[in-house]
Amino acid sequence: MGFGECPAPIVGMIIRRNAEIGMSPYDVELINVTKEFAGRRGEAPVRAVDHISLQIRRGEFFALLGPSGCGKTTTLRMIAGFEDLTSGQILIGGRPMHNVPPFHRPVNTVFQDYALFPHMSALKNVLFGLEMESVSRKEAMARALQALEMVRLPTAANRKPKELSGGQQQRVALARALVKNPTVLLLDEPLGALDLKLRKAMQYELKEMQTRLGITFVYVTHDQEEALTMADRIAVMEGGRVLQIGSPEEIYEEPQTRFVADFIGETNFLTGTLRAHQADRAQVELADGQMVGALMPEPLAQPGDKVTVAVRPEKVTLHPVEGHGQAEATDPATVVLPGRLHHSVYIGTDMRHVVHLGETGAEIVVRAQNLGHRSEQRFHAGQAVTVRWAEDQARILRD
Amino acid sequence: MAQPAGGLWLLWAPILLLVAFSFNDSRRATAEWRGFTTGWYENIFSGVMGSEASFSTEEMLAAVRQSMTVSLLAMGLSAVLGTLVAITLVRHRFPGKSLLDGLLYLPVVIPDIAQGVSLLVFFSFIFNMLESVLGLKWYPGLETVIVGHVAFNISFVAIVVRARLANMNPRLEEAARDLGANEWRTFWRVTYPLLLPGIVAGALLAFTLSLDDFVVTFFAGGGNATTLTIFVYGMVRQTVTPEINAISTLMIGVSMVLILLSFAFQKDR
Ligand SMILES: Nc1ncnc2c1ncn2[C@@H]1O[C@H](COP(=O)(O)OP(=O)(O)OP(=O)(O)O)[C@@H](O)[C@H]1O
Ligand SMILES: [Mg+2]
Numbered sequence: 001m002g003f004g005e006c007p008a009p010i011v012g013m014i015i016r017r018n019a020e021i022g023m024s025p026y027d028v029e030l031i032n033v034t035k036e037f038a039g040r041r042g043e044a045p046v047r048a049v050d051h052i053s054l055q056i057r058r059g060e061f062f063a064l065l066g067p068s069g070c071g072k073t074t075t076l077r078m079i080a081g082f083e084d085l086t087s088g089q090i091l092i093g094g095r096p097m098h099n100v101p102p103f104h105r106p107v108n109t110v111f112q113d114y115a116l117f118p119h120m121s122a123l124k125n126v127l128f129g130l131e132m133e134s135v136s137r138k139e140a141m142a143r144a145l146q147a148l149e150m151v152r153l154p155t156a157a158n159r160k161p162k163e164l165s166g167g168q169q170q171r172v173a174l175a176r177a178l179v180k181n182p183t184v185l186l187l188d189e190p191l192g193a194l195d196l197k198l199r200k201a202m203q204y205e206l207k208e209m210q211t212r213l214g215i216t217f218v219y220v221t222h223d224q225e226e227a228l229t230m231a232d233r234i235a236v237m238e239g240g241r242v243l244q245i246g247s248p249e250e251i252y253e254e255p256q257t258r259f260v261a262d263f264i265g266e267t268n269f270l271t272g273t274l275r276a277h278q279a280d281r282a283q284v285e286l287a288d289g290q291m292v293g294a295l296m297p298e299p300l301a302q303p304g305d306k307v308t309v310a311v312r313p314e315k316v317t318l319h320p321v322e323g324h325g326q327a328e329a330t331d332p333a334t335v336v337l338p339g340r341l342h343h344s345v346y347i348g349t350d351m352r353h354v355v356h357l358g359e360t361g362a363e364i365v366v367r368a369q370n371l372g373h374r375s376e377q378r379f380h381a382g383q384a385v386t387v388r389w390a391e392d393q394a395r396i397l398r399d
Numbered sequence: 400m401a402q403p404a405g406g407l408w409l410l411w412a413p414i415l416l417l418v419a420f421s422f423n424d425s426r427r428a429t430a431e432w433r434g435f436t437t438g439w440y441e442n443i444f445s446g447v448m449g450s451e452a453s454f455s456t457e458e459m460l461a462a463v464r465q466s467m468t469v470s471l472l473a474m475g476l477s478a479v480l481g482t483l484v485a486i487t488l489v490r491h492r493f494p495g496k497s498l499l500d501g502l503l504y505l506p507v508v509i510p511d512i513a514q515g516v517s518l519l520v521f522f523s524f525i526f527n528m529l530e531s532v533l534g535l536k537w538y539p540g541l542e543t544v545i546v547g548h549v550a551f552n553i554s555f556v557a558i559v560v561r562a563r564l565a566n567m568n569p570r571l572e573e574a575a576r577d578l579g580a581n582e583w584r585t586f587w588r589v590t591y592p593l594l595l596p597g598i599v600a601g602a603l604l605a606f607t608l609s610l611d612d613f614v615v616t617f618f619a620g621g622g623n624a625t626t627l628t629i630f631v632y633g634m635v636r637q638t639v640t641p642e643i644n645a646i647s648t649l650m651i652g653v654s655m656v657l658i659l660l661s662f663a664f665q666k667d668r
Contacts, residue, residue, distance in 0.1 A: 082573050102576040109577045115570035119592050128588070132579030180578060 024094030027184050027216040028056040028079060033088035035074050035240075048074040050240035051088070056184075059214045061207065063227040066237030067263065072220040073112075075237075076186050079218065080109050093183055103132070108177035112188040114169045116161040122172045123148065123157040129180045147179035148172075150209075167198050174206075184216045191226070203230055224264045228252065236260050254297075258397045261310045268316070268364050270309045274301045274396070282396050284309055288359040292335045293391035300398050308397045313367035315393040318353050321384040333391045339364065341383045346370070353379065355387050414651065421644035439645040459646070462630035469541060469616070469626055470609040473548035478602040480549065481556025482594065488557070489564045503558060506551035515618030518547045522619065539621030547619030548609045555608060556601035559665060563597030600664035607657040611650065 035049040049071040056062045064072045077083045079090060081102035090097045092106060108129070116125050126147055130140035148154050151171035161169055170190060177185055190206070191199045207230045210217050221227050227234045228248040235245045236259075244251060244260050255261035258269065272284040275291065282296040284307060294309045301307045321338065339357040353366040364387050379385070424436035444456060487493075488500060506514065522543050529535040571593070575585040613628040620629065627650065634643055 080573075080577060082576075101581075102573070103579045103581055107577075109574070111570050111574060113568070113570060115568060115574040117571060117574070117589060128575070128580075129578035132584065176578065 024091070025057060026055045026091070027058050027060070027093060028054070028062075028218060029089075029091040029094075030054040030075070030079075031089045031091070033075070033078060033090060034086045035071075035078060035083060036086045047240055049078070052237075052240075052242050054235060054242065054245070056216060056218060059216055061210050061217045061219065061230060061232045063231035063234045064218065064220045064237060065222065065224060065227040065231075065234050065263075067222060070237040071240040072222070072237060073188055076109070076188050076218065076220050079184075080107055080186055081105050106183040107186055108180050108182040108184075110170075110173050110177050110185065110187040110190045112190070112192055114161075114173040116169055116172055116176070118161055121158045121160055122153065122164065122168075122175075125161070125172055126176045126179050129176060133180075143179055144175075147175040150178070151175045166193050167202070170194065170202065178213075178215075182215065184218060185210075186218050186220075188220045189222070190219075192221075199226075206230070228264070236263065238263075254395070255310070256398060258308055258310070261395075261397055266313050266365060266367075267310045268313060269397075270311075270362055270364075272307060272309060274303050274305050274307045276303060277301075281391070282307075284396070286360060287362075288357075290337060290358075292337070292394070293333070294394035294396050295392055296396040300396055309394050310397050311389050311394040313352070313365040314350075316364060316366045316387050316389045318355065318366045318368060318379065319386045319388060320378050321386055334388050335391055335394065336386050336388050337364070338384070338386050341379055341381055341385050343381050344379060355385060357387075417644055418648050418651070421641065421648040423641065426641065439641040440649075442642050443645055443649075458625075459627070459630060462625050462627045465541060465624060466610055466626040466628070469544050469548060469624070470606050472545050473552055473609040474602050474606040476545070476549045477552030477556050477605045478598055481553045481601055481605070482560050482598055484553060484557040485560035485564055486590075489561055503554050506554040507558075511612075511614035514551060515547075515614045518543070518550070518615060518619040519621070522621070538623060539619060540623040541620070543619045543621065544616050544624045544626070547615045548605075548612060551615065552605035552608060555604050556598070559601035559604060560594060560597045563594055563665075567593055596664045600661045603657050603661035603664065607654050607661070610657075611654055 030052050033049060033052045034047065036045040036047050039045045052071075052075060054062075064075060066072055074083060078085055079092070079097075081097065081100060085098075097105060116122075117128065120128065123144055126144040127140055130143060135143070145154065145157070148157055151174050153168060153171050153175065156164060156168055156172075161172065164172065170193070174190070187206075191202050194202060203226060206217075219227075219231065228251075231248060233245060233247055234251050236243045236251060238259050244256050246254070251260065251264055255264060255267075261267040262269075270284075270286055270292070272286040272292070274282055275285050276283040277296060277299065280295055280297045282294050282301075284292050284294060286292060292309060294311075318341070337357055339355040342354045342356050342363075344354070345352045349370055351368045351370050353368065355364045355366060356362070357364060366387055419432075421439060422435050422437065423430075423432055424438070425431070425433040443459065484503070488496065488503075522539055526537050526539075529537055567590075571589055572585050575589045576582075580588060611628065613632060616624060616626050616629060617632075620626075625633075627646070631643060631646055631650075634640065
């Protein structure tokens, strides 16, 4: 699998280029960047990007993740030089990019719709970027063929884009950008147009190639799973702002806002009132008077404030209530809430149970691995149950 | 449904009649059918005169040459200028843009006669100025006809090219710049080749309109330009001969071929 052996000259050139860049440990820095588009006649300007600061490390696979319209493409286009900044600054390799046109920036872009030149063959598309440099025709040809080989497309060299499949076009777009030996590769939802199976295969190949070539990737996606599996770090965006930056694990395990917890995977939210706060532990009183404990590493709220408690479905366990619906005693660091099983859905590897809690009727989703035990069949809709989770698996979130 | 569609053929009746009479074996160009002949076509090129016709092949060929000169130059100039106008309109923002957008259709919609008269006035004014200020004496001729033709052809070229440009993915030009091409190279390597079918279509349209034009040529030429249409008009003023039918039929044929070519280029390639 993968793109085959990376041709040695390309690796060599990348290493050399990285050495030339100098001291800044960051390949791309965005400092307080804002972008406003002029509104239509009489309307207020549209703020597509709102005071974003990012520091993208050399050789990092950095994902910009967020829902449609959150400003991902605009951010990428400012790095590439296609959009002017309203305010703020962008540095690439430590150099300010103000007034540097796209053709003088050490970055290349893989466009969402590929933007292959329709009047040129695949090979001509890849050669284009080299013809713009002072590279001899012989060397250019050799490098272009190498690049096509690297994306495993050597046989399609003479075909026009419209004679290629979506996956093949994607590879040509990649080869066309990579043959330039960019310091930073910008990718705007590069796999968005591919079917699921091909997307999975390309995710693997892209990641593998990025690691091998050591190129910095800035990768735009709205697919949280794609970001989690591929990226070294993720910036979660919403409404033109960056809400949280961190490793996939940090983003998933320690979401700081309700939006992030909701956007990345599935999360249960319980609302209540903060009653006590000690060290990183908080006690929250739910609407029905039940007290639950949760983590609050930062003092986000004062006692008396309304807060949200978040807990992932796979951290919750489901238990049948024996006898007369009395929950048996458990250790104090475990939250136990009584409820009624509303329904269960079989989803292959997992079972997904939806429980309605006691008096408040709040909904809790429980995700249990489908281990095939007979015990799974103990549950049936309408049954009285308890849901439990360890206190330190639940977190207080900012709204 | 079929009835009105069938009736549409009536619109073509005069043209069909003209074509038929160009093959009619009768000296009287508008009389009844006397049998098929290609004799009038032979007459055009051999210079053989009918008794009442003052027809000279040499004069006709001279007129054809003038027509070609005018049409080719008007086509070339309007192709370049019309393309620039289209690019300006699609790619740039400037005050008065929507006004210019609307003005583009002016030569398409105003009557030929008004355009002709306006050119006559315009050139008279310019020539008077030149004479009084610089003492230069200048007369209307092929140059003024060409300017007149460019004036209306620009619009047709710009409209056709603009349609193609508006359909072009702007990411393509960005991709070129991303790969290291400056504005100039982006234009010649990406924009221009992708626009070319539109430019060719517009140019063919311009050539045809130029070749077929009578009114603007008549006014802008001030009697010093004898293109084929002017030549035919001059003959018709005496009498309609079968040779005129033949020439007109040839002109229709050439125009139709050019227009079909233009449409073929406008279709996506
Ligand atoms: N050229 C423009 N003029 C006006 N508004 C724009 C322009 N480009 C983007 N916007 C607006 O800026 C916001 C962010 O757009 P952007 O394309 O960056 O979103 P995105 O995160 O890439 O979304 P998607 O996932 O749908 O591609 C949107 O509200 C969009 O309507
Ligand atoms: Mg986008």
